[in-house]
Amino acid sequence: NAGVTQTPKFRILKIGQSMTLQCTQDMNHNYMYWYRQDPGMGLKLIYYSVGAGITDKGEVPNGYNVSRSTTEDFPLRLELAAPSQTSVYFCASRGGSVPDTQYFGPGTRLTVL
C-alpha cells in the first residue's frame, strides 16, 4: 500500500493563477481531509469528505473547492491564488482500528507570489 499520496510536492503560483492539488489513497477509507499548516501553527481543516459525492467545509474553506467523485481521490482546487494561501497542504484519510486516526500524505508546499 502506498497510503496517501499527494502531487505536486512543491509549486510556485502567481497571484490570480489557479491550480489543483491532487490526493489519492489506496486504503479504501471513506473519510478524507484537506488541511493547511502555516509556519508555527497547527493544522487547520479546509474541507473534508465522508464518502464519494459528499463534501463539507472545515474551519478555513474560503478560496478553495473540492470534489470527491471516487473513494480514492480528493482533489483540492485553488481559484485565484492569493499570497495568504502560501502554506503547506496536507491530505489525510481516516480509517484503521484506532478511532479517529488519520493517515497523512507527505504534503504540498505552495508559494503564491
Added chain:
Amino acid sequence: DQQVKQNSPSLSVQEGRISILNCDYTNSMFDYFLWYKKYPAEGPTFLISISSIKDKNEDGRFTVFLNKSAKHLSLHIVPSQPGDSAVYFCAASDSDGLTFGKGTHLIIQP
C-alpha cells in the same frame, strides 16, 4: 480561541532521559486524544492515542496520560532516542473532527 494548546514551542532533552510533552484542552466534548509526530518535509504520522474514558495508554517507549478534571494530557517518551527529534502535535477529536495544537519541537541532545 485555541481549544487545544501546546504551550511549549520547543523542548530539549538528553538522549536516554525522559521526554514529557504537555497538552491542554478546553472543550469537554472531546472524546479521543491523539499524538502525531512530524519530521521535516513529511506528513504527520500517528503515534499513540487515548480514549476519554481512560487515564493511561502505553505503547513501548510511549505513554500518554490523561487528566480529565484538569483537561490536560501528556506524552512520555522513555528512554529518549535521537530519532525522536521531531515536532509533536497533540490532537483532540469530537463530532467536528480533529483539532490540532501548534506543536512542540522536541530536540534530543546526544
